Amino acid sequence: MFLAAYEHVLSPFHNFDEYLSKRGQLPHAREPDDPLRCPMTYYHDQDGVSPWSIMEQDPNRMRDFQLAMTVFNQAVPVLGTFDxxxxxxxxxxxxxxxxxxxxxxxxxxxxxxxxxxxxxxxxxxxxxxxxxxxxxxxxxxxxxxxxxxxxxxxxxxxxxxxxxxxxxxxxxxxxxxxxxxxxxxxxxxxxxxxxxxxxxxxxxxxxxxxxxxxxxxxxxxxxxxxxxxxxxxxxxxxxxxxxxxxxxxxxxxxxxxxxxxxxxxxxxxxx
Incomplete structure (x- = not known):
């Protein structure tokens, strides 16, 4: 799960201030609202490509993400809500x-x-x-x-x-x-x-x-x-x-x- 978190979450925020600056959002930043121009696409230099398409470019990356979701499902209960x-x-x-x-x-x-x-x-x-x-x-x-x-x-x-x-x-x-x-x-x-x-x-x-x-x-x-x-x-x-x-x-x-x-x-x- 750490590998997926680092790859898809932590890494894109290493240069978040640069992302905001290039998007013209400083000093009045707003939440990202375009999946084709978000921190992850900026980090991978692939604006215009969805984050999920970026993950699919590397089978190991997608595999790690799916394994991370398995761990997430263990941490956050699947059962106990809807009957x-x-x-x-x-x-x-x-x-x-x-x-x-x-x-x-x-x-x-x-x-x-x-x-x-x-x-x-x-x-x-x-x-x-x-x-x-x-x-x-x-x-x-x-x-x-x-x-x-x-x-x-x-x-x-x-x-x-x-x-x-x-x-x-x-x-x-x-x-x-x-x-x-x-x-x-x-x-x-x-x-x-x-x-x-x-x-x-x-x-x-x-x-x-x-x-x-x-x-x-x-x-x-x-x-x-x-x-x-x-x-x-x-x-x-x-x-x-x-x-x-x-x-x-x-x-x-x-x-x-x-x-x-x-x-x-x-x-x-x-x-």
Missing amino acids: YRLLRNSPDEERDGRVQLVDVGGGRGTVLGEILAAFGDSLKAETCVLQDKPGVIELSRRNRALPGAVRRMNHDFFTEQPVKGAKAYVMRAIIHDWPDATCVNILTHLAAAMAPDSRLLICDAVLPPRLGEDNFFVAIVDHAVMALAGKERTERGFSDLLHQAGLELVRVWRVSGGAQAGACVEGRLKR
């Missing part, structure tokens, strides 16, 4: 093979594998989908903790969502990687695929209005994703994003331990 038993299919839905859960940008499948292991009485592997870019999906095939029956699908979440009407679409540690305008684009594609009863589950930290000492970990993560032009958000911030994408916030599922323990923002189509 995935709510996604149990009815007899009619089971007969029709309705997709229960789509893990959008799900990486190697660590999160989906953990959910299936805990909720195997309600979720079936064959009605769950793991989506990510081709290179990452290939890595998922080596994940022995992810059942082979899970449908693995190459997908770019900036394009039309191909799985229509699933019971739920989950994104963990995805939305915080992107600025607001980009998030609205991602969420709009999901909204277009959702059925009236579909749920959108955004599993990210939900910041309190004001951070304190108990929120040190999430403050570090907020600093980290700023290298990509991303940010952590408050409940109001998530509500605003959902509204712009034609969705509405239903509730925030939380576990004890503050923002760093993780949360799940549940959304649905506007009613």
Whole structure:
């Protein structure tokens, strides 16, 4: 995890003052809001190329990042927020093979594998989908903790969502990687695929209005994703994003331990 943190987070901030100066943001700096012109692209001298495309240029770099995400998932609980038993299919839905859960940008499948292991009485592997870019999906095939029956699908979440009407679409540690305008684009594609009863589950930290000492970990993560032009958000911030994408916030599922323990923002189509 240290290698990934150093490569993608610490290194781009070595020359952050130079970045701000070249962007004409001194002395009135503002948060990075363009993923094609962010601290990471500046550090690699690749403005105009997304941070994720930069990572894909080196298979070892992408591998280290995916391993770091596995460690992140161990540090920040996957379970204990949303009750995935709510996604149990009815007899009619089971007969029709309705997709229960789509893990959008799900990486190697660590999160989906953990959910299936805990909720195997309600979720079936064959009605769950793991989506990510081709290179990452290939890595998922080596994940022995992810059942082979899970449908693995190459997908770019900036394009039309191909799985229509699933019971739920989950994104963990995805939305915080992107600025607001980009998030609205991602969420709009999901909204277009959702059925009236579909749920959108955004599993990210939900910041309190004001951070304190108990929120040190999430403050570090907020600093980290700023290298990509991303940010952590408050409940109001998530509500605003959902509204712009034609969705509405239903509730925030939380576990004890503050923002760093993780949360799940549940959304649905506007009613």
